[in-house]
Amino acid sequence: MNPLLTTGLDAHRGATALSVNVNKVALLRNTRDLGIPSVLRAATLALEAGAHGITVHPRPDERHIRRHDVYELAELMQQWPQAEYNIEGNPFHNLMDFVRDLVARGLPCHQVTFVPDSVEQSTSDHGWQFPHDAERLAPLIDEARALGVRVSLFMDPQPEAMAAARALRADRVELYTETYARAHLAGEAASVLPAFAATAHAALREGLGINAGHDLNRDNLTDFLRAVPGVQEVSIGHALIADALELGYTETVRDYLRCIHAAA
Structure with a gap:
């Protein structure tokens, strides 16, 4: 299956896919040398509960996902051909080495x-900026696509940047939603949602996935x-794993799927 031609989730076309980020499971595991909680077990339970994919963000310092996790999860994903494996990170650090090797x-x-x-960031906090980042990104985007891997660029809600993302031959953009989450918590979501919706419309006009x-x-x-049209996938980690501490993986994943279905 060529992921540039299909999402790999044909049975779920028309609905937003849920990819579960298991980084925080690894972070907890790494505090002790006992191998628990198991990253593989967490991913398996999420997939059994209906998640459409698994996401990892292996950082160079291995503060959470470690090198062996990337490969063990890839082997696990072979048992779930209907699901997708998404690897995120900085392509100028260690990310492309994983992609090439996988x-x-x-x-x-x-x-x-x-x-x-x-390397120093505790978590991602901004998207790519164009034209500043374009020249460096272009050859790596081309390389990943030549390997048969779909490329998504982490982007702030900036409608004017979507044409530049498409010019670089990216397949999708991932909208960075922290500003929305903070506004929603403060009861001010209406103030930021128009920018996300406008960015999504601009992405769709350019033929980008979202x-x-x-x-x-x-x-x-x-x-x-x-509020935001055309979102094909959401990647959720911190909140989902926190919820799973109270509800368990299975019920948590099912609850997130209910949230997605309620939007549809």
């Missing part, structure tokens, strides 16, 4: 999300999807 081994790597984070992620949760997800 493809060379014949292991799944359906989508790569390029994120402009620094993903979204960062601080989305059960309280704000439905409202976001109702």
Whole structure:
């Protein structure tokens, strides 16, 4: 299946896919040398509950996802051909080494999300800026696509940047949603949603697919999807794993899927 031609989620066309980011499971595991909680078990339970994919963000310092996790999860994803494996990170750090090696081994790597984070950042906090980042990104986008891997660019809600993203031959953009999450929590979502909707419309006009992620949760997800057209995938980690501590993986994933279905 060529991920540049299909989402790999044909049975779910018309609905937003849920990709579960398991970084925080790894972060907790790494505090002790016991191997628990298991990243593989978390991913398996999420997929069994109906998640459409798994996301990891392996940083160079291995503060959470470690090198072996990337490969063990790729092997697990072979058992779930209807689901997708999304690897995100800075393409100028260690990300492309993983992509090249996974493809060379014949292991799944359906989508790569390029994120402009620094080594020191605790989490991603901004998108790519054009034309500043364009020249450096172009050859890596071309390389990933030549390997048969879909490329998504982590972007702020800036409608004017969508044409530049498409000119670089990106397949999708992932809208960075922290500003929305903060506004929603303050009861001010209406002040920021128009920018996200306008960016989504601009992306669709350029033929770009749309993903979204960062601080989305059960309280704000439905409202976001109702307001922003064409979102094909949301990647959710911190809030989902926090919810799973109380509800368990299975019920948590099902609840997020209910939020997605409520928006549809």
